Amino acid sequence: MSKKGYTGGQVLLDATPGLKKKTFTLAAMTFFIYCACAGGAFGIESMISSAGPGLTLILLVLIPILWAMPIGLYCSELTNLAPVESGPYVWAKMAFGEFWGFSFGFWISLAMYLTGAAYVVLAADYIGLFVNLTPLMSFAIKAAIIIIFTIVNLMGLEEVSTASTIFSIIILIAFAAVAFVGMANWQYNPMDPIVIQGQNALSSWGTGIAIGVWMYCGYVAVSFLGGEIENPQIIPKGMKIGIVVIALSYILPTLGGIVSTGPWTEWGVSID
Numbered sequence: 001m002s003k004k005g006y007t008g009g010q011v012l013l014d015a016t017p018g019l020k021k022k023t024f025t026l027a028a029m030t031f032f033i034y035c036a037c038a039g040g041a042f043g044i045e046s047m048i049s050s051a052g053p054g055l056t057l058i059l060l061v062l063i064p065i066l067w068a069m070p071i072g073l074y075c076s077e078l079t080n081l082a083p084v085e086s087g088p089y090v091w092a093k094m095a096f097g098e099f100w101g102f103s104f105g106f107w108i109s110l111a112m113y114l115t116g117a118a119y120v121v122l123a124a125d126y127i128g129l130f131v132n133l134t135p136l137m138s139f140a141i142k143a144a145i146i147i148i149f150t151i152v153n154l155m156g157l158e159e160v161s162t163a164s165t166i167f168s169i170i171i172l173i174a175f176a177a178v179a180f181v182g183m184a185n186w187q188y189n190p191m192d193p194i195v196i197q198g199q200n201a202l203s204s205w206g207t208g209i210a211i212g213v214w215m216y217c218g219y220v221a222v223s224f225l226g227g228e229i230e231n232p233q234i235i236p237k238g239m240k241i242g243i244v245v246i247a248l249s250y251i252l253p254t255l256g257g258i259v260s261t262g263p264w265t266e267w268g269v270s271i272d
């Protein structure tokens with residue numbers, strides 16, 4: 001991989017010598033992907049109020065088929081083919097050489113830092129819906145989230161896998177309860193309206209797709225740990241199941257919320 005003047009066209013397997021590896025079960029891989037790429041239907045409220053309830057449900061079904069599954073499968077298959085650390089950087093380097101490998105690595109690192117910060121702010125904002133937080137309290141919660149998960153990641157992949165499994169199970173149980181209670185109290189037509197009245201279809205689709213794609217992204221995260229996975233062939237299997245679980249954990253609670261509560265125009269989460 002360190003070959004000077006490398007111009008692409010060679011499969012690079014540069015796993016760090018002596019790196020501790022973990023064997024994943026199918027369940028552990030599925031929960032790891034779920035926790036890394038979704039973690040629950042947080043943020044869809046803004047999609048509903050911006051695009052309309054009907055269009056939101058349609059997009060939540062279409063995007064995993066047309067967007068998430070293809071991207072998830074290519075990430076998982078490439079991780080299986082070249083199970084290395086910093087997967088996307090190595091893949092770009094394999095295909096196009098040193099310059100584009102560095103460029104892609106820089107871009108994706110920047111994206112990870114920015115989106116990671118957004119998730120922390122979103123989590124604190126949800127807590128603020130139930131507890132009146134002062135600016136200092138909000139900062140303390142955000143700092144605690146960053147510190148705790150940084151420590152877990154530094155401890156190793158086994159600890160990350162265990163934490164992902166625990167959090168995923170808790171989240172799925174909570175959203176399953178939301179879906180069940182919501183649909184048990186069905187009062188409204190979830191497809192009314194499909195597009196917000198007075199808003200053109202192009203604008204609604206654009207806003208809905210922008211938020212929906214953000215909800216269904218992050219599958220490349222598994223590739224960063226490719227060099228630490230003893231059985232990378234489990235990744236494509238876990239990815240297929242994981243995307244289905246993600247889609248259901250978005251669609252069903254959203255449907256339950258739309259049909260049981262209102263008005264949907266007031267849905268949304270403000271990011272401070």
